[in-house]
Amino acid sequence: MKKLSLLLAGVLVVLMLAACSSDSNANSEGESGSSGENTTSDTVETGSVETSVEATGDEEVMLDFWIHQTGEDETNAYIELIDAFNKEHEDIHVNAEVIIDDGASAYSDSINAALVAGNLPDVMAVDGPYVSSFAEAGVIQPIDEYIDEETKSQYVDSIIQQGTYNDQLYSLGAMEASVMLYYNKDLLDEAGIEPADSIEEAWTWDELMENSKKMTTEDRYGLNLFMNYGVGEWLTFMGAPLAWSNGGALISEDGTTVDGYLNSPETIEALNYVKELFAEGVVTDSPGEMQFEEGNAALALGGPWIAVSAEDAGLNWGMMPYPYKDEKVSPSGSMAYAVTNNTENPEAAVELMKWMTNEEATIKISKATGMPPAQKSAFETMEKFNELPWSVMKEQVIQTAHARPSTPAYPVLTDAFAQSFHAAALGEDVESVVEQQVQRVERELKRFEE
Amino acid sequence: MKGNSSSAKPLTDHDHYKAPSEPSIKKVPPKRKKRRRSQAFQEAVTGYFFLAPALILLGVFLLYPMGAAFYYSFTDFYILKPDDISFIGFENFSYIWQDAQFRQAFWNTVYFSVIVVPVQLAVALGLALLINKKLKFRVFFRTAFFSPVVMSLVVVSILWTFMYNPNEGLINQLLGLIGISPQPFLTSPDQAMNSIIVMSVWQGAGFQMMIFLAGLQNIPNHLYEAADIDGASNWQKFLHVTLPGLKNIALFIFITISIAAFKLLVQPMIMTQGGPLGSTKSLVYHIYETGFNYRDVGYASAMAVVFTLIVLTITIIQRVLIREERG
Incomplete structure (x- = not known):
């Protein structure tokens, strides 16, 4: 008996250790989404988290609200905001439910299940580029009639852009996201390379290639593209x-075809540039999780969360704008809120959305996550965005942010x-891979033809 | 006998005595039948009552979904529009033949199965033979070989992903010690599936080992003794006593591994997301992605129907072959 119980105890320990490591992996994958997860830890309770304000019974409107959970600080910020909303609005009570966003499909699985069962909440968090597919299917509803132009103009343009489908506004977000060219100051100094401190000075593709090559040594890469996030939204x-x-483009302006866009010479040239970066050996397709933070890559094209982890690692770091060829553009888009068609109180629901994305809220969430705020005025209020290095991120969000395409076929398109990007990284023939993918997307697009 | 006849008399007397109520006696047999019927009925009710949990679960989680999948495979069910389903005939099925991803996933799955099934069978048998010997630390080895089976496949997959890491992974560090340059493993289209195969064999073999072990211990010892007397070598004993003795168990394991191998899903999902370049995408994973990530439930259902037919065919072929061998 003793032997057996010892054995069982041993197995338990192994399983628990294994469970811990699986957690940390889930965390790292969480960062791969574009949705700006700043994963700190997973310790927030996973079930439904009721906000602490109790319903008193004389409230007229009850709203169910789904938020995605990526990190403890972020979730706490949401809960504080919802508490404050419930206190401020005597006639509305919000029940928030926190759903794990593991960076893969856990959150969207919840939405899909609720959708088929007809159980969607009144307001839910959706990832920016998915707004149009929900809008097209009539899952979420336009909110233009509840929001005036002035309120709308307070958001950065890219947030309105990502929330708009067929000229109607569907979603509002509290945070933006971006990708910066991070650099290791010591390594740049060593190589005698000047960083770019503003959009005007942004590096061109050629400069990026040349400088990455210069800083690549036997035990260090010039550039990190975070290929360890996997083949998904990050790419x-x-x-x-x-x-x-x-x-180039991913899809035509009117969203009806990708033929001649995803496989245009310009898009293919861009993918071939990626291919060259890998072929030159300045970047690897399997970097360690902390490659940049540990000084094993001189440059890194990473999300806002890299600023947090680089700072935590004690790295002497800085950020530059996204490199360009002809036009200066940068990545954009993050989780936003939308009102579902399931709600009986769209007006109250929009009220909640505005509350969750007003200046105060965006500042709070920006502080909790490190993501840039979605309100223009928040950039002025938050002092860090007015000096280097964060001023570069602010310039980028306000001036060059470019939303991902707005099409109901987005899940297949992305x-x-x-896949094409990854094939380029592995040195495959870009044109034939892209051609195959075009067939796939074209089939999906047929579904949405009238 | 005398006692019997004497006791029969009073009985007949008794009958005669009760003659007026004969009709009621005649009614007894039908009553008994009724009683039997109602008893049978009751027993049936009890039987079905005991069956109910299994039947309900089977119905709700197997039969109904299968029927639904069959129905949806002829529709354009898109997950965001559950109220707008229209019948499109065989369109989904005809697209399967044009779908390059389906073809790739099919051949990936076949490759995985064709390698995993014999290798896992051999490894399991080898381990069982080792453990059947009266070695020191036998219990330790048995536990060690069996422990991967107890662990969740998801956990195992994540652990092996760490071990396969090209830069910091344990396996490359070990290879470095014996002078082999680091391998890309899961990040290479050529090595990814083989890496998953190695891990899957390691994970699964322990279970089959236990079944083989039971089989080994069922082979009567006198057969070995007889072989010893005939002067058989160890190899001859293995070939002519052990293997024939294990035949039925090996066939059972062969079928279960084959079906399990065809249902490959967790490993590529966790370890490679089907990449690189689709080299580890399995059929079930492709179906899952189509249905849930790309929301195309109609087409996913069609592929699921085809998948079921494929597995069914394989199982039938195996059964026929086995029957022929037995015959």
């Missing part, structure tokens, strides 16, 4: 601006681009 989020900057 589209980080990589699509290369195509846009070169005059995978098509990510």
Whole structure:
């Protein structure tokens, strides 16, 4: 018996250790989304978290609200905001439910299940580029009639752009996201390379290539593209601006076809540039999770969360704008809120959305996550955005942010681009891979033809 | 006998005595039948009552979904529009033949199965033979070989992903010690599937080992003794006593591994997301992605129907072959 219980105890320990490591992995994958997850820890309770204000019974409107959970600080910020909303609005009570966003499909699985069962909440968080597919399917509703132009103009343009489908506004977000060219100050100094401190000075593709090569040594890479995030949304989020900057596109302006856009010479040239970066050996397709933070890569095209982890690692770091070819563009888009068609109180629901994305809220969430705020005025209020290095991120969000395409076929389109990007990284023939992906997206687009 | 006849008399007397109520006696047999019927009915009710949990679960989680999948495979069910489903005939099925991803996933799955099934069978048998010997630390080895089976496949997959890491992974560090340059493993289209195969064999073999072990211990010892007397070598004993003795168990394991191998999903989902370049995408994973990530439930259902037919065919072929061998 003793032997058996010892054995069982041993197995338990192994399983627990394994469970811990699986957690940390889930965290790292969480960062791969474009949605600006700043994953600190997973310790927030996973079930439904009721806000602490109790319903008193004389409230007229009850709102169910789904938020995605990526990090403890972020979730706490949301809960504080919702508490304050409930206190401020005597006639509305919000029940918030926090749903895990593991960077993969956990959150969207919840939405899909609720959708088929007809159980969607009144307001839910949706990832920016998915707004149009929900809008097209009539899952979420336009909010133009509840929001005036002045309120709308307070948001950065890219947030309105990502929330708009067929000229109607569907979603509002509290945070933006971006991709910066991070650099290791010591390594740049060592190589005698001057960083770019503003959009005007942004590096061109050639400069990026040349400088990355210069800083690549036997035990160090010149550039990190965070390929360890896997083949998913990250590659589209980080990589699509290369195509846009070169005059390419992922899909036609009217969203009806990708033939001649995803496989245009400009897009293919951008992917071939990626291919060259890998072929020159300045970047690897399997970097360690902390490659840049540990000084094993001189440059890194990473999300706002890299600023946080680089700072935590004690790295002497800085940020530069996204490199360009012809036009200066940068990645954009993050989680936003939308009102579902399930709600009986769209007006109260929009009220909640405005509350969750007003200046105060965006500042609070920006502080919790490190993501840039979605309100223009918040950039002025938050002092850090008025000096280097954060001023570069502010300039980028306000001046060059480019939303991902607004099409109901986005889930397939983004995978098509990510697969093509990854094929380029592995040195495959870009043109034939892209051609295959075009067929796939074209089939999906047929579904949405009238 | 005398006692019997004497006791029969009073009985007949008794019958005669009760003659007026004969009709009621005649009614007894039908009553008994009724009683039997109602008893049978009751037993049936009890039987079905005991069956109910299994039947309900089977119905709700197997039969109904199968029927639904069959129905949806002829529709354009898109997950965001559950109220707008229209019948499109065989369109989904005809697209399967044009779908390059389906073809790739099919051949990936076949490759995985064709390698995993014999290798896992051999490894499991080898381990069982080792453990069947009266070695020191036998219990330790048995536990060690069996422990991967107890762990969740998801956990195992994540652990092996760390071990396969091209830069910091344990396996490359070990290879470095014996002078082999670092391998890309999961990040290479050529090595990814083989890496998953190695991990899958390691994870699964322990379970089959236990079944083989039971089989080994069922082979009567006198057969070995007889072989010893005939002067058989160890190899001959293995070939002519052990293997024939394990035949039925090996066939059982062969079928279960084959079906399990065809349902490959967790490993590529966790370890490679089907990449690089689709080299580890399995059929089930492709179906899952189509249905849930790309929301195309109609087409996913069609592929699921085809997948079921494929597995069914394989199982039938195996059964026929086995029957022929037995015959």
